[in-house]
Amino acid sequence: MNYKSKDFEHVWHPYDTLKLPEQILIKSAEGIFLKTDDGREIIDAISSWWVNLHGHGNPTIADAIAAQARSLEHVIFAGFTHEPAINLADQILEELKCGHTKAFFSDNGSTAVEVALKMALQFWFNKGKNRTKIIAIEGAYHGDTFGAMSVGGRTKFNQPFEQFLFDVAYIPLPDQENFDEVVSNFTNLVASNDIAAFIYEPLVQGASGMRMYAPQHLDILISLAHKNDVLCIADEVMTGFYRTGKFVASQYCDNKPDIICLSKGITGGFMPLGLTTCLPNIYDAFVSDDPYKVFFHGHSYTGNPLACAAALASLSLLRLPDCLVNIQMIANEHDKFAKVIQAKFPNHKIRHIGTILAIEIITNTPTSYFNELKEKLYFNFLKKNILLRPLGNVLYILPMYCITEQQLRIIYKVIIEELDGG
């Protein structure tokens, strides 16, 4: 069978902005390499949309899934439970170190966010308080379902659905220049007594171009929110699992979120899984003799044992000393590379934290996901067997933790060559 033409005929791929005549057919993958049907080995420098942590085909995770499949592949998660879900909830809540005591399972990052929003809104509803508004940060990306789109930045992506998205109060991404204004705006908003929650991607707005902001600024916003009883939702879907150098980016702040959304790296990139965790007082608002106070939310695959087994195996790998050493190595290498590239290309804006490095390439056209550089860079890197999928004119590296110094340097070298003009 000609798989590529069958794919073109029948498969609708996500974010199909590149108008590819055919997709690249991957036969297998190992470590940082994607192996194509025609024998190419492509370095996956973005961890396949930020999901993979320990490398493709990691045998520890693969074995854990296989073993789990032989004992329990799935069971309805209402009225039933199982050890992988219990262990996972227990271990993640402990790692978060912020007093969260309950974990709600779903399937992906968007649903983890939907659950968080519904939890926050129903928390106030159950308490009989009229707090129905959400504050979000301009340019945010929280996923592609309707609630997640509503709290995301209003862009061309969600324009066709604009009239169906609920009303949200936005604050600008804080920086040194605008912070006083942001604080005064935010203070007025949270004092208005109708705000249910403030949702944010802690320290890094991923999809909108790896836009970073200071933990000190976020800390102040969370404390202002808390002073006014506004719940804080940290969307750690991208930043979780050491992407920023700590288990979750919220650990850079003294003030902690009431609700955390996790997904992507949670299973090491093997299985879809979302997790929304919360403080005990949130859960308590749903415990009642009144049946209408129940959280009426659930997905068929909620708490899937295979996904939980993958996540437990991934957590065990994260705890190995070598893994943390390598995460630090990536952060150090990024730091050195950032200095080199900033000196060589002083106009470009370089941002990095932990294992994430972004280069905003300044062109005559404004920074945007639709900047024409996106396509050119994507194809040029692919020709050199490196998968880098720029967010418009923002090029970023988000490697897996098994990458070596030498492999990182190959990516850096190719980036410099490309920025130098190919």
Ligand SMILES: Cc1ncc(COP(=O)(O)O)c(C=O)c1O
């Ligand atoms: C911060 C953040 N939240 C939510 C999502 C949505 O996750 P998913 O694509 O798994 O629905 C993403 C995806 O990129 C994300 O970066």
